[in-house]
Amino acid sequence: MSKRVLILPGDGIGPEIVREARKVLECVNSQFDLGLTLDEQLVGGAAIDATGKPLPDETLAAAQAADAILLGAVGGPKWDSIPDFAIRPEKGLLGIRSSLGLFGNLRPAILYPQLAHASSLKPEVVAGLDILIVRELTGGIYFGQPRGVRVKEGGVREGFNTYVYDENEIRRIGRVAFEAARARNKRLCSVDKANVLEVTVLWREVMIELSAEYPDVELTHMYVDNAAMQLVRAPKQFDVMVTGNMFGDILSDAAAMLTGSIGMLPSASLDVNGKGMYEPCHGSAPDIAGQGIANPLATILSVAMMLRYSLAAPEAADKIEAAVSQVLDQNLRTADIMSAGMQATSTSEMGDAVLRAL
Amino acid sequence: MSKRVLILPGDGIGPEIVREARKVLECVNSQFDLGLTLDEQLVGGAAIDATGKPLPDETLAAAQAADAILLGAVGGPKWDSIPDFAIRPEKGLLGIRSSLGLFGNLRPAILYPQLAHASSLKPEVVAGLDILIVRELTGGIYFGQPRGVRVKEGGVREGFNTYVYDENEIRRIGRVAFEAARARNKRLCSVDKANVLEVTVLWREVMIELSAEYPDVELTHMYVDNAAMQLVRAPKQFDVMVTGNMFGDILSDAAAMLTGSIGMLPSASLDVNGKGMYEPCHGSAPDIAGQGIANPLATILSVAMMLRYSLAAPEAADKIEAAVSQVLDQNLRTADIMSAGMQATSTSEMGDAVLRAL
Ligand SMILES: CC(C)[C@H](C(=O)O)[C@@H](O)C(=O)O
């Protein structure tokens, strides 16, 4: 039976970068005879403009039916002032994550040797960097109830959110992280704030319980403030990090930026069966949208992750990754990773170069 | 009337570094005829060991009676496994902050030119760095109710905390930040996660309302994940940042680490009247406690902040800061800031050097 891939270009630079990634996916689809069928739908701000909703029913149904999803990015200033909090581009993204149960977010932070100079950190601090951040994506304070803004006695406005995890949610993401560590360098650092927040006391307890099943993996614990410091000070001390939704949002972005080339980093969001949504780590970058200068490589590398994790096509994934490395070796650079002596390359030229390398 | 300073050495390296800072305080006390009386009490793990409680009544009463408090640091692995969450060293610190209403936490991240090489970031990225992070310290998820770990139906454990702010709390810390920005470079960046968390939607709203009173200060907003990235990418873009308790904990530690010399950074925690607690940004560092190698300069600089903000003795503060700069110029270095060609200096030698410079 043919597998279905849903493509969600989204907002900002989303459509431009996804266009290139789609070309790459179509290319390997025929090269490897994968028999994938591709569909495309609206999400985020683009969906609000067309239908009034960030996640139209049709998009959700297509996402549910798909075997894998490729997302560009959502959001932008155009929709920031919509007063109704339920009608924001981000709600489209959060809605897919939650409705599809995509709880396991894998965010690699890898420094490409060709781009070592791009980091704001000293070369010796980041050379060879290869961290995997495993972030819980469908729970925690992002989805906890109760939440809202209410008016207290005396007419005083009060905002509130709830940070909540039960042991099953923690164990589920913990397993993803322990398995990932087992397949890598067998070191897992769990990040919490167990000296202040009870919810993370439970987090730490469950991680310790779980570690009994993974005697080959070394489990350590770190407070989130220290983790933020250690990422800046000596990031190569980490192999795999696991944490909740909010801390993961912050730490994975900091970790990605250590490489200096966030335009290169893909991510995967997986459900219990390995079905997933794949997207670049960078956002919709509305300031450069429509200019044809965005870097499509993170999205192209997201296609590779998709082929490996959700579509059982690891050879096609390897080939795409090799092709990306090759275009870097050819000194082709989009603006975000440009440096002296390199060849300035547009979004579509970069996509074409990857196609040639394939 | 003589002013009272309460000294709380705390745990780990706390007693060692506070000893040097106390010598410095006593020196300027007589040099400038400040008429300060000094008292010392237990807090944190040291207080648990002696009294069973992290914040004994006597300590709290002394803190309430004092005009300013100098704290070393609290916590350590020795007390990490105490099952009762109320009897942790950190609860002593949080108890003082909360009981005394020390809501305004000022955390400067300054790069000392003499220590420029110590940063893990490239010199051009951090040279001249001077950021002030203003963190709300008595509200948010640190203190929100309800909180705890409960057992749900089916025997499933669930942990929960509440992230809550009302508009008065936000306005109060907002004013501190706007005033600080006004006295500096007039740029304030408010950090939130208003695309996901309602409590920070209110935060952003109140900051915008407040900005009408500070037309001379430029207010911008940034999502916390982006703020973590921007601190790594280009920290000098910031002047003053303001954020809630949890985000402030993470971002201020990351910002401090950008300097590479967290052993140099003081902090202040102020109430509505300018009474405050002063402490180094680094923690209790139990791994090096008792070896006489800890850097006392952050604590000595905390004394300077105390003299300036709570004790109306700005000349004494200036003199201490100049003395610290002088010992750095003399190439004296504790282990944490040591580099080739510099002179290795112990904790007490460093304190004595500052005394000589005074
Ligand atoms: C757009 C936003 C809702 C999202 C998040 O906070 O999860 C983004 O920052 C991310 O990390 O994917």
Ligand SMILES: CC(C)[C@H](C(=O)O)[C@@H](O)C(=O)O
């Ligand atoms: C020790 C701990 C409770 C404290 C905090 O989280 O506030 C510390 O990290 C700090 O930043 O002062």
